[in-house]
Amino acid sequence: MKEIPRTKKLEVAQYYILGYPYNDIENRAGVSHGSIVNIVKELEDGRLTIPGTSFDQVNDLRQLSFDLKKKGLEPSQALLGLLLFERLQTIEITPELVDKWSELAKKLLPVDFPAKDFLEAALRLNELEKGEGKPFTTLAEEYVRLKEGVDKFKSKVDSLFKNKEELIKEVEPLRAQLESLERTRNRLENDAEIQTRKLQELKSKTKETGEEKSRLSREAKELQGRKTKLSSEVDSKEESLRRLNDIGLSDEDLLRIITFIERTSQNEGISGSELKKKFFSALGLFEDISGLEKRQKAEMQKVNELVKREAILSGEILGIISSTSQKVRAVGEDAASQIQQHVSDIKDQLNGLLANVLKAGEAIGEMRQILKKGEDSEKALAKFIEEVQGRLGRN
């Protein structure tokens, strides 16, 4: 039998190690089945050696090749597996623990949470903790607490803003009503001023009427004085006539006086003209007395008429003055009373309203003060939180 050269044997050994079945090795190397069996036996016996490789390793390599072929894997993929194996070994997961580790990983991973996502989430969590210098639970608790605090403050702020808006809405119509009241008050004051002016005019008219009355009274007094004077004059004339009548002087008496004068003139030797002059002088005196009497009568009539007129005028004036005064007084008093009553009522109502406005204003002022205090407290609290956070530095 011809000896198979060593190179051919090594080729057969290579195919053997690579896990090819005997049929393939026959086709590839061009040797018979029996020769392949012999070459493998030589390998097992150690008569055929591959430099640097023991037979155990040869078997291992063939077994490895078998397994790779069986699983349809390439050597590069096997190399990747080796890399993974090394990594597992660095975290002290030995081969006998690999299956358990795999089972545990499968068990831990939820169906709807892929391993990749799980790993990425863990990495992000780790970065977050490093960045903040705090554990995740602390960060989560702080977040929840701060969010609750923010929600609480937001709720309070919303409530305060709502209250503020409601108050503004309530104050607006009130302010409009106050302005309306102010306008009404001004109108009433104007009305009161007009009534007061009318009252002043009535008083002025009353005063003028009083002055007219006093002037007429003065005239009446003057007429009365003139009447008294004329009366005294007439009295004196009447006295003279009374004396002539008392002495019984008549026409016959006058003829006798003429005769007496003529005779006397003759007897006494006094010229007629002189005696006539004396006589006419005496008649003149008599005429004067008659004239005076007539004038006295006329004057008396005038005086009586004046007295009557004065009385009438005085009565009329007094009546007019009295009536006018009474009317003016009554109207004025009535108007003044009504105005006073209205003004008093309005004053009472406005005073009452003003008291309510003051109370409401006082309450609103108090509310504003407490609101200001609240804002101050909020600022103080915020400052306090900043101070605490600032001063609680890590040692």
Place this chain on the structure above:
Amino acid sequence: MSDSRWTHTIADLKKELTWIESSSQGIVSRLEIIQQETEPLKIEFLKHSLEKEREALAYQRGLGLIIRDRKKMGTGLAVAAGGLILGGLIAKDKNIALKAGLSGFDGVLEGFGETKWAVLLQKELVIVPYDAIPAKGTWVTLESLMAAIDDLEIEASEGKQLGTLDNIIQRLQQSRGKLIYIGPPN
């Protein structure tokens, strides 16, 4: 305007003014209550901040201990983390599972770092473990400081004004009956 309308308007105005007055008084009372809550809030926030600072320091301290002595702590921590994550998964929610697991893990870390604490009650509030108290400064125990702060919180809830953080620190410094002073280790 007729007398009846005038009277009616005045009566309406009085009613509205009375309503405004009572509403304002109601708002005033509510605002007063809110304002009264401000002072206790300060104390509450101070306590909360001190506690959070202590927890953060304990966490860091626990982490430091693990890094320093990994072999000793490693197994225990791995078991704790795995177990806690598994526990979270029972809830069938991936976020809850992750959060619950890591939360428990953090708790374990905090537990490793927990110790007694001291506070430097001066301008700056500094918290340190007992075994790291610096030589300078006057230090009080965190527990005694918390007790003193509780007293202040009672006063604040009764309406007392506490003022700024400086005022509060000053008042706490004067709570000598409550505070327990400690000196630096020899």
